Amino acid sequence: MKAAPEREVDRSVSQTVKAQLALRDQILSGSLRPGERISELQAVETTGASRTPVRMALVRLEEEGLLEAIPSGGFMVKAFSERDISDSIELRGTLEGLAARFAAERGVSARELEPLKECLAAIDELLRQVPISVDAFSSYVTLNARFHALLTELSRSPPLIRQIDRASALPFASPSGFVMAQSALPEAQQILIIGQEHHRVVIDAIENREGARAEAIMREHARLAVRNLRLALRNRTHLDLLPALALIKAATD
Amino acid sequence: MKAAPEREVDRSVSQTVKAQLALRDQILSGSLRPGERISELQAVETTGASRTPVRMALVRLEEEGLLEAIPSGGFMVKAFSERDISDSIELRGTLEGLAARFAAERGVSARELEPLKECLAAIDELLRQVPISVDAFSSYVTLNARFHALLTELSRSPPLIRQIDRASALPFASPSGFVMAQSALPEAQQILIIGQEHHRVVIDAIENREGARAEAIMREHARLAVRNLRLALRNRTHLDLLPALALIKAATD
DNA sequence: CCCTCCGCTATTGTATACATAACGTATTCA
């Protein structure tokens, strides 16, 4: 592999992965706007990888749902409607409901629930401060994602876990842009607290092997997130410039 | 593009697509066994495309869930347990339930239901003969897939449709191998008839805008398919050599 | 002045060459 004279090659990770991460960041940060065509040549320059890994990254991102193939060739950044996004949230909730049911029906040891409960306690701690700070909200988002990931794992169903990961691409994609915290909605924290109550109930249901209840609560949880999204969208003013995705991480409970 | 002297190049479809289809066929037909490492060089020879399109096809098939990346490099054919498959069926049913609910809640015109009802009638016609012939069963599988696809479309939710397509990759992947028809189970046709009844009910529920009922029936439909799969797996004898996927199209209702 | 057609350019699709890492084998030393 002959390194180009002027180009620094980072050998620690594969070029393909590097390109994929870089491009995803560009999409989610809004550097590439929805609907915009993505140029391979340009991607080569911004990512530092050559065309082959860039193309592989583009294919992966297309399968991931962030890009859309253009019939005449190439890719464009996919655009999402508000309904697309709320549907995605409900979809994810439905899948997580199934995961919770599987977990309840198949049984989970106390040891496996341990990290979930730790997550719960940490979130409790964060939500105690009213109103919540931006930093705390940021931690909340991380912990919440962790909770959901752990819950998904409990299903012990690789196909389901895989599918939930894919379904989460939209709702959880954004690396930053904690819109809700910025807009400082008064209802926001109340919604977070209700969501946390859901978390508590689902763990209880799984412990008691009540599959139907576990499933129902996760679906309710998703409906809450949809309401939350609607709320955030109603109150957006200065946010119109952000790509739709940037809203999601904040709104998806 | 200089065609290699001895290699016939088919320009009607892109090499990438051609390679993807060829490789998928190889996987699903069992030419490549689960767990087997897939060699790029070999794939180049069997598909007739060069390495770049082959690699893109491999990445796509990995994202599709048929291949698994090997940490040290390359890909292998993914292996599925029986539980993986039954979980996939239930997963798909859950998603289709959501689609049916969306369709019911969002309203569907009589015109849109037309093709569904035609499908229904055609399947009725096929199921009238007892026992069903292999040819008729083959037609049934096609019509059934069409019905499910049309139903999915009714949700008018691109993210959900996309997700269902992906979830169907496993259950509906196999291009042939109508196992159930061959094994000629006595219960088989009865299950088909019950499934057809489900189809009828879900259309009725959507017409009457009963979202909850539409959703429930599709989930029941999936549970029936899982029972059907179990039945088929119990009765397999000469089928052990087939890849797990080959069973699915037949068993998934 | 507008519409159409031709040609050019830019970008993607494909092929292949090159580098590197991993695996297997053989040989040598303990």
Add this chain to the structure above:
DNA sequence: TGAATACGTTATGTATACAATAGCGGAGGG
């Protein structure tokens, strides 16, 4: 005789060259 190391072969990751097509702009005719 067994194990470890070194070397060679093979296959993957990466880069780049080449071919073809689509889109765009200019020029010419109506």
